[in-house]
Amino acid sequence: MKNGNSLELQGVRKDFGEFEVLKGMDLTFKKGEFVAIVGKSGCGKSTLLRLVAGLEKPTGGQILVNGKPLNGLNKSSRTMFQDGRLFPWKKILQNIGVGLKGDWKSNAMELLEQVGLADRANDWPSVLSGGQKQRVALARALVNQPDILLLDEPLGALDALTRIGMQRLIEELWRKRDFTALLVTHDVEEAVMLADRVILIEEGKVVMNKEINLPRPRKKDSIQYSSLAAQILDRVMQVEGKMEKKAIHA
Amino acid sequence: MTTTLQKEVKLKMKLNKKFNKFHLISWLVPILLLVTWQLLSLWGILSERILPAPTEVFQAGVALLGTGELIDYIGISAQRAFIGFLIGGIIGFVLGLLNGLSSIAETLFDTSLQMLRNIPHLALIPLVILWFGIDEEAKIFLVALGVLFPIYLNTFHGVKSVDKGLIEAARVYGLSGFSLFWNVLLPAAFPSILVGIRFSLGIMWVTLIVAETISANSGIGYMAMNAREFMRMDIVVLSILLYALLGKISDVAAKIIEKRCLKWHPSYQ
Numbered sequence: 009m010k011n012g013n014s015l016e017l018q019g020v021r022k023d024f025g026e027f028e029v030l031k032g033m034d035l036t037f038k039k040g041e042f043v044a045i046v047g048k049s050g051c052g053k054s055t056l057l058r059l060v061a062g063l064e065k066p067t068g069g070q071i072l073v074n075g076k077p078l079n080g081l082n083k084s085s086r087t088m089f090q091d092g093r094l095f096p097w098k099k100i101l102q103n104i105g106v107g108l109k110g111d112w113k114s115n116a117m118e119l120l121e122q123v124g125l126a127d128r129a130n131d132w133p134s135v136l137s138g139g140q141k142q143r144v145a146l147a148r149a150l151v152n153q154p155d156i157l158l159l160d161e162p163l164g165a166l167d168a169l170t171r172i173g174m175q176r177l178i179e180e181l182w183r184k185r186d187f188t189a190l191l192v193t194h195d196v197e198e199a200v201m202l203a204d205r206v207i208l209i210e211e212g213k214v215v216m217n218k219e220i221n222l223p224r225p226r227k228k229d230s231i232q233y234s235s236l237a238a239q240i241l242d243r244v245m246q247v248e249g250k251m252e253k254k255a256i257h258a
Numbered sequence: 259m260t261t262t263l264q265k266e267v268k269l270k271m272k273l274n275k276k277f278n279k280f281h282l283i284s285w286l287v288p289i290l291l292l293v294t295w296q297l298l299s300l301w302g303i304l305s306e307r308i309l310p311a312p313t314e315v316f317q318a319g320v321a322l323l324g325t326g327e328l329i330d331y332i333g334i335s336a337q338r339a340f341i342g343f344l345i346g347g348i349i350g351f352v353l354g355l356l357n358g359l360s361s362i363a364e365t366l367f368d369t370s371l372q373m374l375r376n377i378p379h380l381a382l383i384p385l386v387i388l389w390f391g392i393d394e395e396a397k398i399f400l401v402a403l404g405v406l407f408p409i410y411l412n413t414f415h416g417v418k419s420v421d422k423g424l425i426e427a428a429r430v431y432g433l434s435g436f437s438l439f440w441n442v443l444l445p446a447a448f449p450s451i452l453v454g455i456r457f458s459l460g461i462m463w464v465t466l467i468v469a470e471t472i473s474a475n476s477g478i479g480y481m482a483m484n485a486r487e488f489m490r491m492d493i494v495v496l497s498i499l500l501y502a503l504l505g506k507i508s509d510v511a512a513k514i515i516e517k518r519c520l521k522w523h524p525s526y527q
């Protein structure tokens with residue numbers, strides 16, 4: 009089950025008019041791999057996820073999903089957005105069942121139990137807290153068992169404590185359900201906490217691709233963890249430093 | 259546990275009492291006005307030729323109820339209002355959806371509709387009488403025309419301003435075509451559409467009043483004009499009150515629909 013590539017990007021480029029956002033990306037993602045994507049704001053992380061989701065077409069190159077070229081919406085992927093994007097006019101259970109056919113209710117209920125919100129099935133989204141909304145969004149993304157889960161800064165708007173709980177939940181569900189995860193985050197520690205591999209994007213190119221070989225569950229107080237996190241953070245800051253210098257010279 | 263529950267219950271009861279008090283107070287002014295009106299008529303300060311006493315209006319109502327005329331007239335007026343509203347509402351709604359969803363339709367129709375919107379529909383009355391005479395069609399046409407634009411504008415605006423992020427999420431979750439419309443676009447536009455409906459209900463009654471007063475041989479407006487010829491002040495006042503009552507009823511109905519359909523909306527929780 010876990011051999012073979014879930015996703016391959018071959019020379020993928022994306023322009024918006026004159027503006028080149030992604031300048032030729034070659035990446036492979038193994039089945040069941042957890043990959044974190046970090047980089048400065050505006051470097052093209054969301055664009056990369058939108059390409060993989062099939063919401064945008066690459067200007068050049070191609071994307072292979074399970075070995076087949078992607079054309080149109082990527083049906084084997086689901087996206088979880090930073091702002092949750094629950095439908096306010098649907099109750100929690102109906103939000104999870106959006107787009108599902110047949111006997112989806114028991115499935116949706118099971119997912120809701122796994123994210124610990126079974127008792128809120130009949131509430132409107134507007135009465136939930138930010139963290140609870142994101143848990144519903146996670147359940148919705150996972151309910152019809154996607155091969156690839158795309159997470160675009162899903163925890164960016166949460167407070168520190170809720171965030172830690174959500175990170176644990178994402179990891180737990182990932183281990184149970186065996187999907188490939190692409191997590192965009194601006195928090196390097198979060199990336200090191202969760203990912204098998206951390207990718208750094210700078211000016212539309214991959215400038216770092218680092219395996220994280222720490223045993224799970226990971227502990228923040230281990231020396232390897234903190235040294236790795238510091239190393240990656242250094243690299244990210246280098247990128248930012250370079251950009252600042254450039255800006256000064258320009 | 260029990261203490262907090264008890265506290266909650268007490269608080270709710272308190273709130274209820276407060277609410278009831280406010281409710282009573284809101285009726286105080288109308289009742290006072292009515293009593294003053296009655297007393298002024300009784301003492302002869304208010305001439306019968308200017309305004310008959312409330313009791314006389316009431317008696318006129320009872321008499322007309324007895325002959326069955328009143329029910330007939332209310333029925334025919336309500337029917338005109340309803341049919342006109344339905345026709346104008348559906349046309350406005352469909353045009354709003356079409357122009358909101360398709361940019362081709364928008365460029366084709368929106369400018370023309372915005373221009374037509376600026377013609378006061380009541381200014382068309384002479385033309386409408388020439389076209390339809392004083393038959394039913396004339397009144398229904400005018401009501402439909404008056405109702406059309408508020409519903410068009412609000413539907414259009416509602417559909418246009420649906421959160422693009424939600425549409426994108428819906429697409430990611432496999433919705434497209436009719437299921438996208440039914441599950442996302444329509445509910446998202448619904449608050450705005452309801453604003454249009456409430457607004458146009460007001461226009462509906464005003465249009466009908468004017469149309470029935472100018473040309474009709476049945477309905478509340480006809481009853482008023484007929485009574486004027488015979489100097490039946492009580493029936494004239496009765497007609498005016500009836501219009502007010504019907505307007506209020508349709509507004510309450512719209513509010514109930516709003517409350518039921520927008521349960522999800524934070525401002526209704």
Ligand SMILES: Nc1ncnc2c1ncn2[C@@H]1O[C@H](COP(=O)(O)OP(=O)(O)O)[C@@H](O)[C@H]1O
Pocket residue numbers: 024029047048049050051052053054055056
């Ligand atoms: N639809 C679009 N049209 C034009 N420019 C866009 C569009 N989407 C994104 N961009 C630009 O592409 C760059 C990368 O955006 P994005 O992928 O959202 O960055 P990130 O998620 O890394 O912060 C930004 O400069 C943004 O302005």
Ligand SMILES: [Mg+2]
Pocket residue numbers: 053054055
């Ligand atoms: Mg982004």
